Amino acid sequence: MSPRADTATMAKPSLDVNRIRSDFPILSRTVHALPLVYLDNAATTQKPESVIDAMSTYYRSVNSNIHRGVHALSEEATEAYENVRELARQFINAASTREIIFVRGTTEGINLVASAFVPTIVQPGDEILITGLEHHSNIVPWQLVCGQTGATLRVVPISDEGEVRIDEFARKLTPRTKLVAIAHVSNALGTVNPMKSMVAHAHERGIPVLIDGAQAVPHIQVDVRDLGADFYAFSAHKMYGPTGVGVLYGKVELLERMTPYQGGGDMIKSVSFERTTYNDLPYKFEAGTPNIAGVIGLGEAIRYLSRLDRAAIEHHEHELLEQCTSMLKEIEGVRLIGTAREKAGVISFVIEGIHPHDIGTILDQQGIAVRTGHHCAQPVMERFGVPATVRASFAIYNTAEEIDRLKTGLLKVREVFG
Amino acid sequence: MTDVRALYQEVILDHNKNPRNFRVMEDADQFLEGYNPLCGDRYVLYLRMNGETISDVSFTGSGCAISKASASVMSTIVKGRKREEALRLFEQFHDLVTGHNDSHIHPENLGRLAVFAGVSEFPARVKCASLAWHTLKAILQEQKTAVTTE
Structure with a gap:
């Protein structure tokens, strides 16, 4: 052009x-013998050569498990993996790498908050507030945890244009509301929500906000501190990175209060049959061998986007x-x-x-x-x-x-x- | 590039635009919903039996051209057939749209169904073409719960 x-x-x-x-x-x-026109980027984006190469290089010359080995490969792999945590921190302007949790994707990030945060803050009769434009992954985890805790899911309606009704949003923030969960950008409609003012509305009432950022990060420069987000989840594969990996950002003070999401290796400091001491942030939420190659691919995708x-x-x-x-x-x-x-x-x-x-x-x-x-x-x-x-x-x-x-x-x- | 006309034949477009037997059957013996959650195709198939013979068949609902035309053509073909015959036609239709068609099927038996042969070139559309047929089979085999293609 x-x-x-x-x-x-x-x-x-x-x-x-x-x-x-x-x-x-x-x-x-x-x-079908014609040059591909790929217009399904909201489902998943294509990957640049540098991302594909970074993952392939990791498997060819670095592959080993992280955080434990004393040998050279393990140290290199650990360093590569942890470097991406810093890249991700910069990418969304989080305050600390302790706030960057690697997950399988946006869906797992939301489920993590639903499982490990919501039960610690709701009583029966309390409410979780979402909007009418949410993806199933920002509906169903809340329904599940509402079923387990006796909380109620409330929905802010959208207009004929596909915008969240801000008047209704303000009205539905009540003393019973314990969490607000909203998509930054709607995957079905393309609507960009006025996140900053919505977060401010909720915070005036002391209500934390989770933002589903899956559709936002490839398009918009995201600053979680400017937005005021308490939690922000996104997936690598919608921003030119690999599938099966993503980030959950959470404010330190909230993450520290939360119970672990899954138990296993890496999320512990010490284990006996009587008692387990959990690891510090962010490792408390990263049980099991993570998607190391995926995280490295995500890092390369961040580098790619940051060069533009x-x-x-x-x-x-x-x-x-x-x-x-x-x-x-x-x-x-x-x-x-x-x-x-x-x-x-x-x-x-x-x-x-x-x-x-x-x-x-x-x-x-x-x-x-x-x-x-x-x-x-x-x-x-x-x-x-x-x-x-x-x-x-x-x-x-x-x-x-x-x-x-x-x-x-x-x-x-x-x-x-x- | 396969010509899309191989899939969207005139007969299919015609049945999509003017579906036959497209009505609620008030005095149906049985009716059942068929639903394809992948694309939202949703039909209700109504059947009236006279002993072992399908004396009337109709359907309502909405979905893509392939699913609607398939339901419409099916309704015109199975009316007056015996239960066992209709079930055999299901198998033949299924083989046709999945590309497993072979010589044991007489062309005259295929008749109007032959227009769906192109579906086998479009694997993503096999479920659309076979939704009404799966629903019919479920009724004929006296299955009580709604049919989904998942």
């Missing part, structure tokens, strides 16, 4: 998208969002699901009379990968009265030409269905 004159004079940040594309080996493959201009990423993805939104409005019968004022690079839509699954198949035959279905957000689908949507979601490597390919693809859908 050549920078346009007006953007150059306004000195807007720009990304060298061609160069970025050459960092991602998968982008050069074809699907984060403001330029936001700008690039916003341009794709605007281009795609305008394009969709020109396609007959399209209805956008989620039209919030603040959106990240996620667009959900339906086409009247054509089921999303059929749209997905026809696009796939043209080499275009989109997501179709309920996006693990069935309550959102119900709110908008649709069984499923088509979702296109953007990443740093997507281009304006790919939005054009999507348009051609959708015109083909219209042609097939007459």
